[in-house]
Amino acid sequence: MTPPPPPPPGPDPAADSAVDPCPGLGSLVVLFGATAGALGRDLGSDETDLILLVWQVVEPRSRQVGTLHKSLVRAEAAALSPQCREASGLSADSLARAEPLDKVLQQFSQLVNGDVALLGGGPYVLCTDGQQLLRQVLHPEASRKNLVLPDTFFSFYNLRREFHMQHPSTCPARDLTVATMAKDLGLETDATEDDFGVWEVKTMVAVILHLLKEPSSQLFSKPEVIKRKYETGPCSKADVVDSETVVRARGLPWQSSDQDVARFFKGLNVARGGVALCLNAQGRRNGEALIRFVDSEQRDLALQRHKHHMGVRYIEVYKATGEEFVKIAGGTSLEVARFLSREDQVILRLRGLPFSAGPTDVLGFLGPECPVTGGAEGLLFVRHPDGRPTGDAFALFACEELAQAALRRHKGMLGKRYIELFRSTAAEVQQVLNRYASGPLLPTLTAPLLPIPFALAAGTGRDCVRLRGLPYTATIEDILSFLGEAAADIQPHGVHMVLNQQGRPSGDAFIQMTSAERALAAAQRCHKKVMKERYVEVVPCSTEEMSRVLMGGTLGRSGMSPPPCKLPCLSPPTYATFQATPTLIPTETAALYPSSALLPAARVPAAPTPVAYYPGPATQLYLNYTYTSLMPLGDPPRTVLQTSKEWVCL
Helix, strand or coil: CCCCCCCCCCCCHHHCCCCCCCCCCCCEEEEEEEECCCCHHHHHCCEEEEEEEEEEEECCCCHHHCCCCEECCCCCCCCCCCCHHHHHHCHHHHHHCCCCCCHHHHHHHHHHHHHHHHHCCCCCCEEECCCCCHHHHHHHHHHHHCCCCCCCHHEEEEEEHHHHHHHHCCCCCHCCHHHHHHHCCCCCCCCCCCCCCHHHHHHHHHHHHHHHCCCCCCCCCEECCCCCCCHHHHHHHCCCCHHHHHEEEEEECCCCHHHHHHCCCCCCEEEEEEEEEECCCCCEEEEEEEECCCCHHHHHHCCCCCCCCCCCCEEEEEEECCCCHHHHHHHHHHHHHHHHCCCCEEEEEEECCCCCHHHHHHHHHHCCCCCCCCCHHHHEEEEECCEEEEEEEEEEEEEEHHHHHCCCCCCEEECCEEEEEEEEEEEHHHHHHCCCCCCCCCCCCCCCCCCCCCCCCCCCCCCCEEECCCCCCCCCCCCCCCCCHHHHEEEEEEEEECCCCCCCCEEEEEEECCCCHHHHHHHHHHCCCCEECCCEEEEEEEEHHHHHHHCCEEEEEEEEECCCCCHHHHHCEEEEEEECCCCCHHHHHHCCCCCHCCCCCCCCCCCCCCCCCCHHHHHHHHHCCEEECCCCCCCCCCCCCHCCCEECCC
């Protein structure tokens, strides 16, 4: 550490007669720092530890300065980059003898308070060359080491921005350096000073004193603030989010919460409700999140944390768009908006609830030791559009301690079921509710929700074949090879793979042939042929039967069932009431197969109307079979042998 400071210099007579350029401004602490890795604009981008702090107090009113202090900081990884070694002249041995960061920060506070008192100044604010030292180095490192920073480090003046405010004709603030600011002001600097960090602080002090000679009500009037904690909040589908403020983080541990993500970006100001954890098709977290910052500068600093670590995992950080954020985090439900309107609440997700469970049951399960905020009003049950419960719910808790108490009930029993509890976020609430759309299971639409390049016409002619018992690893290429010569008779876009409710292959597929005769010939040739050690049943069926299955109905040996719409009003108007009129099966088909292999006659809708109908993405959790192979939009028609591998999940 440096020796005790000498007596301060006498007051500047010119300063006494001058008007105070910054009324209300306290002392400034000019601060410079360096890490063991990158320097300059890339400071903090390589996640290396702080190794040096240099500072000096400036009293704006009297134009006096305190003693210049320099302190080395012990780094856990003492290896210095070639750039740092050349610029600083430091060695690993000298850093090994230095004090750890927490001790250096204590000494910093003591020395600064002493200098401020000696100069007769008031409360002080830090002043740095750019944002990197505090936002990208000090706050992230303190977070990694579980250190609590003093209040002083949560606000600061950015000298580059203050200089650019007074001299806007120069280059953009982010491109300024200490040397260019001194040169633009015509200041003479000590070119012989080779002590790393000392020249930078002395030059910054000279720039500040020169700026103080120019009276301005804007100079040093509004310090930048670093948020202490992440604030949760809702997002609406109607919100407009600037794409220059959003990033995507990939590789997150599955158990990460929004607070964990915000801690990864410690030092940067995440917007209120700006962490949206992404879910997969099964409603579980997929290790990605969209993060919205308060401005584009914060976003650019966040991109520099690409491949920084969260625990033992490195996190990839990429640019994203505002539309992507709103799609994940936005919602339209008034019920959800009311639920999320309570501020500073911890959200937990309960999964696996009995379908008969109500608010009283859930509150009793959690117990009096972890009360839910607002009682029953602090619970949000997730339901299907027809009102059926899904077994999921969300609960609000007033503080972290109550949420921790509730999490201890993880896998506790409610009735005969064990209940899973997880940390959740406002964005996750919106995503889950969005998936269980508030509209009908099959909404009444006059046009498809997806721009489909072809249509499935309703009809009862058996010009399709159903493949049953496919290996779960089967691809379109496997099916074409299995059909052999019959593949030449497949209609363009005519191969439809079917998935189950969990998004996995069901073992079924439908093939549209060019005619009923070709479908029958393919069934005769390929029925019970072997594909990957499994025999596959090939049975003729109609386009109408295939369409019903692709939209959520079932097709078994006992006949065809409609899509799962319990109320008559939920069915699209193009589907009429089922009649009992049977469809005759061709005699050649009946002669070919035993009765157990034949599909029974389908019930025919009265006055069927051809329709091309595709449920939207919000309905995918309710369909029994929800996958079909489609061509990419805008591609010209192709033969089936050129069927695209890009499949669209309806």
